[in-house]
């Protein structure tokens with residue numbers, strides 16, 4: 001194929017058959033499993049006396065229910081439902097010969113953090129997981145899809161799913177990010193431009209100079225939130241950054257085998273003259289840090305802008321959503337989000353729980369302390385991330401600033417463990433969803449932002465512009481930054 005996209009090529013290589021339904025039977029190369037969505041699927045296999053078809057291509061970890069306080073990891077877990085899910089996963093994986101990265105393994109963490117760092121996610125693969133953020137793995141140039149329970153059953157039993165091929169939208173991110181502006185801001189900007197439903201029926205191919213300039217961790221953050229933009233998956237063509245990242249990782253072959261694999265990886269990249277169903281351009285030069293003001297990730301503004309009026313939206317549904325958001329967040333149209341009081345600062349998740357995220361935040365925290373009354377949580381995305389941060393002394397910066405330094409898991413991203421908002425607390429969060437009730441309290445309020453912005457909010461006790469802390473000019477002020485960015 002000379003004018004194909006990566007999506008076309010990888011799809012064709014994994015297509016087993018066309019089904020009478022019109023869907024394709026797609027072979028899945030890597031199946032990732034966690035404790036929340038898998039127990040029922042394993043149960044279905046057991047009922048039919050079926051074996052797991054490809055145990056060697058299936059890897060499990062525990063993340064959503066994982067307690068993040070070391071002493072709460074003792075078994076049995078105090079929360080009965082969590083203990084049940086965890087024991088079920090342990091039994092299901094050991095009975096079926098599936099590798100499980102549990103607490104004792106030293107590799108436990110969020111599925112979408114663990115698989116990339118171990119080198120399990122590789123270019124040209126199809127990756128499936130019973131989790132909507134499986135798009136994350138597309139950062140390597142793979143097709144990562146979130147699947148439901150019956151599809152988990154299908155992958156376990158046959159290695160395949162029935163799937164609809166999507167259209168491909170190329171998103172060119174031109175220019176260069178300014179200081180204090182990150183991958184998270186790129187994806188929030190894309191969602192602001194295209195909307196939370198803009199990607200429906202599509203996968204997003206991200207490219208252009210600003211994407212190519214991102215390291216793998218930044219690319220993972222961008223692809224992670226494809227689903228928040230409504231896309232079925234999101235990916236970035238593999239390049240030297242990808243190959244360099246992969247080399248030497250536990251599940252990546254070495255030597256000649258690596259070179260062979262690399263030749264395949266290069267062959268599946270989108271061709272220069274690939275045809276797309278749609279092409280969109282975003283200019284990275286113009287992006288200021290973004291923060292959400294509402295209750296979905298599309299209700300987002302640049303920090304230098306003010307909260308919109310419901311009348312600014314054309315569609316009635318958007319106007320109503322804006323009214324509901326203003327009411328829930330207790331904010332007024334036209335106001336700035338700068339100065340919005342924050343009770344909790346939460347740094348972690350499969351979007352921004354990697355070493356570089358903690359590193360960026362630590363630059364802001366160095367020599368500063370968390371504001372009085374702010375509860376600040378740093379939750380590494382995996383135990384490997386935690387150990388690396390500790391080896392480099394990054395944890396010290398957090399602890400000295402007044403953050404709690406925790407063990408790995410999803411934590412307050414959706415509060416399936418003990419980490420939860422209380423009452424109408426406001427949380428400055430590096431996560432990916434700000435839906436009502438998402439962080440464990442119905443009245444709780446979530447403001448999504450980059451890790452650096454979370455750190456600045458923790459120090460100020462209110463939403464702040466992290467760039468003030470990064471300015472070389474010690475006299476640099478918020479207004480100075482604002483003027484420069486206008």
Ligand SMILES: CC(C)[C@H](C(=O)O)[C@@H](O)C(=O)O
Pocket residue numbers: 036037064130131132133146414
């Ligand atoms: C619990 C899980 C199924 C869910 C998902 O699918 O994404 C969770 O990870 C989330 O982020 O909301």
Ligand code: SF4
Pocket residue numbers: 063064110131133349350351409410413414431432
């Ligand atoms: S960190 Fe959040 S978004 Fe990611 S898998 Fe866990 S709950 Fe889902």
